[in-house]
Amino acid sequence: MTDGFESRSGFFARTVADxxxxxxxxxxxxxxxxxxxxxxxxxxGFGAGMLTALTWVCAxxxxxxxxxxxxxxxxxxxxxxxxxxSIVLSLLIVLMSCVILAGGVNGSSSVQRNIVExxxxxxxxxxIVIGLSGTIALGIGRGEDYVSRRIxxxxxxxx
Numbered sequence: 001m002t003d004g005f006e007s008r009s010g011f012f013a014r015t016v017a018d019x020x021x022x023x024x025x026x027x028x029x030x031x032x033x034x035x036x037x038x039x040x041x042x043x044x045g046f047g048a049g050m051l052t053a054l055t056w057v058c059a060x061x062x063x064x065x066x067x068x069x070x071x072x073x074x075x076x077x078x079x080x081x082x083x084x085x086s087i088v089l090s091l092l093i094v095l096m097s098c099v100i101l102a103g104g105v106n107g108s109s110s111v112q113r114n115i116v117e118x119x120x121x122x123x124x125x126x127x128i129v130i131g132l133s134g135t136i137a138l139g140i141g142r143g144e145d146y147v148s149r150r151i152x153x154x155x156x157x158x159x
Contacts, residue, residue: 023069067136074141090131
């Protein structure tokens, strides 16, 4: 007997089921969010502030999507060096853009200065999200292997 309800997986389960596609979609979302961050910094007012705040709220979600997609490769022994390199480079990019933004950008006009500052802010945002996603990928990819090895070791010790 069926009661009219079919056994279908939910949206979240379908989205996370294919890590490669999740990583691709999350990277596209990251590019869109970087553009929105730059636009939010160029504009002024309440709407621009809300746009910038919304992008920062979405940052962990996008980083998690990229991280889960990259963790799939780390689990299978691939791309670990690339992820470590991306974490180091993102840290350098974040530090350099912070220093430049804190020191102020000297431009000949205020429009040029606003464009440079907005671009640096977008670079700061991208660096933070990429660094966070790399950390998530290493944590998930290497963490699962560590847990399974510890369980095996504890099981062998019991015998």
